[in-house]
Amino acid sequence: MTQDLRPIRRALLSVSDKAGLLELATGLAARGVALVSTGNSAGMLREAGLDVTEVAEVTGSPEMLGGRVKTLHPRIHGGILGKRGDAGHVAEMEAHGIAPIDLVVVNLYPFEATVARGAGFEETVEQIDVGGPAMIRAAAKNHADVAVLTDPADYPALLAELEAQGGTTGAFRRGLARKAFARTAEYDAAISGWMAGGEAAPGFRALTGRLVQTLRYGENPHQRAAFYRGGEARAGVATAMQVQGKELSYNNIADTDAAYELAAEFPAGDGPACVIVKHANPCGVATGATLAEAYGKALACDPVSAFGGIVALNRPLDAEAAEAIAKVFTEVVIAPDADEGAREVLARKGNLRLLLAGGLPEAVAPGLMWKQVAGGFLVQDRDAGVPDMGKLRVVTRRAPTEEEMRDLLFAWRVAKHVKSNAIVLAKGGATVGIGAGQMSRVDSVRIAARKMGEMAAPPAGPVVASDAFFPFADGLLAAAEAGAVAAIQPGGSMRDAEVIAAADAAGMAMVFTDMRHFRH
Numbered sequence: 001m002t003q004d005l006r007p008i009r010r011a012l013l014s015v016s017d018k019a020g021l022l023e024l025a026t027g028l029a030a031r032g033v034a035l036v037s038t039g040n041s042a043g044m045l046r047e048a049g050l051d052v053t054e055v056a057e058v059t060g061s062p063e064m065l066g067g068r069v070k071t072l073h074p075r076i077h078g079g080i081l082g083k084r085g086d087a088g089h090v091a092e093m094e095a096h097g098i099a100p101i102d103l104v105v106v107n108l109y110p111f112e113a114t115v116a117r118g119a120g121f122e123e124t125v126e127q128i129d130v131g132g133p134a135m136i137r138a139a140a141k142n143h144a145d146v147a148v149l150t151d152p153a154d155y156p157a158l159l160a161e162l163e164a165q166g167g168t169t170g171a172f173r174r175g176l177a178r179k180a181f182a183r184t185a186e187y188d189a190a191i192s193g194w195m196a197g198g199e200a201a202p203g204f205r206a207l208t209g210r211l212v213q214t215l216r217y218g219e220n221p222h223q224r225a226a227f228y229r230g231g232e233a234r235a236g237v238a239t240a241m242q243v244q245g246k247e248l249s250y251n252n253i254a255d256t257d258a259a260y261e262l263a264a265e266f267p268a269g270d271g272p273a274c275v276i277v278k279h280a281n282p283c284g285v286a287t288g289a290t291l292a293e294a295y296g297k298a299l300a301c302d303p304v305s306a307f308g309g310i311v312a313l314n315r316p317l318d319a320e321a322a323e324a325i326a327k328v329f330t331e332v333v334i335a336p337d338a339d340e341g342a343r344e345v346l347a348r349k350g351n352l353r354l355l356l357a358g359g360l361p362e363a364v365a366p367g368l369m370w371k372q373v374a375g376g377f378l379v380q381d382r383d384a385g386v387p388d389m390g391k392l393r394v395v396t397r398r399a400p401t402e403e404e405m406r407d408l409l410f411a412w413r414v415a416k417h418v419k420s421n422a423i424v425l426a427k428g429g430a431t432v433g434i435g436a437g438q439m440s441r442v443d444s445v446r447i448a449a450r451k452m453g454e455m456a457a458p459p460a461g462p463v464v465a466s467d468a469f470f471p472f473a474d475g476l477l478a479a480a481e482a483g484a485v486a487a488i489q490p491g492g493s494m495r496d497a498e499v500i501a502a503a504d505a506a507g508m509a510m511v512f513t514d515m516r517h518f519r520h
């Protein structure tokens with residue numbers, strides 16, 4: 001018997017989520033553990049024929065104030081916190097009629113779920129658990145002697161530990177205690193976040209997450225990395241089910257997120273759309289009559305870069321599109337769902353990772369973005385901005401044709417997801433040249449134009465989107481030289497007049513959105 005092995009003679013069970021409770025309590029009872037429990041938990045155990053003592057019997061005080069005070073009593077907290085090896089503690093416990101509690105099984109009032117379903121203030125406040133976290137923290141503090149279970153998923157492990165060891169080891173209790181403190185921290189962060197009520201700059205911000213997987217490495221092999229799920233419930237890479245393929249890497253996850261967030265700019269009503277991403281930037285985006293057509297058009301934009309890319313689709317993947325995708329080496333495919341035929345086709349590509357997100361996130365839904373800086377982090381609203389269609393300003397003599405306008409709005413949506421300085425050339429609902437992440441806007445235009453020139457069949461008369469204003473006429477002129485016939489940009493430069501005159505001289509139509517989409 002190891003020195004830190006502790007028997008479990010008496011357990012306190014007080015759970016909101018009653019999943020697995022009966023199995024656990026039955027297992028404990030079979031090992032001779034005395035059960036103490038609160039109102040509904042006790043009722044459930046008693047109904048199942050288990051011998052259980054109500055907390056009220058232990059404390060000699062009824063549950064009161066509508067359940068606000070049940071377990072907050074020295075006979076409970078003394079039983080959890082008393083040090084078994086401390087003669088003074090033992091004597092005090094005996095003097096006050098406090099019996100030790102060796103196992104605490106608590107999960108909390110469902111505060112997060114209550115907020116998520118939009119409950120009112122009074123109801124939400126009542127779902128702030130007080131007695132539960134107090135017991136969890138007490139047991140976790142005294143993990144030298146006490147075990148604490150906060151997650152039904154851990155019940156079988158506890159029973160297995162008792163079976164194998166006859167008690168719990170120090171290492172086992174320490175692991176449970178660590179998880180317990182993480183849970184109370186997560187719980188309090190949710191409460192404080194709810195109380196901030198959407199305030200843009202609350203005085204304190206907590207970032208919490210649950211491990212999804214340990215990653216082989218980070219952006220580079222010498223960096224350690226892990227993937228956490230946390231914050232808002234948004235369909236995407238963190239919530240997706242991986243149906244097949246190799247383990248996701250850090251870069252796969254980041255790029256898949258970039259791809260799916262761009263796919264979300266094309267909600268189902270917009271028709272099939274496909275995005276191909278490499279190194280966090282799209283290298284091809286297109287809409288089409290079918291997903292296969294959209295994929296073909298996206299691929300045509302830059303087939304060289306698309307090799308080893310991430311493909312995101314805005315609707316369930318079908319077999320025809322899967323066949324087309326399977327012909328090109330692709331790291332990840334993400335879609336809301338996939339039909340049987342598509343799954344069969346991709347199953348032939350064992351390494352390809354297929355992620356099914358269950359839905360498409362709402363591009364315009366409010367949310368927060370975080371960015372780390374040395375010693376702190378920046379928080380901002382997600383860029384859910386969409387220019388007011390009624391307020392788009394045609395600033396040139398020539399107005400865009402209907403077809404040009406469709407392509408301008410398409411290119412604008414894509415430009416929002418390209419790292420600044422972003423330039424997108426588009427034609428016929430497809431990108432035909434993308435210039436990303438350059439320090440000079442004119443360089444981004446040149447790259448986009450060069451990319452278009454490298455296409456198997458470069459189109460005539462594309463439109464151009466710029467994520468921020470052209471500070472000088474040179475960028476616009478470079479686009480005109482590449483054959484662009486219409487432009488969309490926020491406007492707002494000191495030299496707007498110069499840029500508009502250059503567009504007029506080139507016979508281009510130009511639209512101002514009065515909204516910028518920097519992305520760094």
Ligand SMILES: NC(=O)c1ncn([C@@H]2O[C@H](COP(=O)(O)O)[C@@H](O)[C@H]2O)c1NC=O
Nearest residue numbers: 016039040041068070071072109130131132
């Ligand atoms: N007030 C208390 O003393 C108290 N003690 C335990 N609870 C919570 O009551 C729930 C269990 O209650 P029941 O067994 O009646 O369903 C658990 O979520 C537990 O965390 C309490 N409730 C809230 O604070």
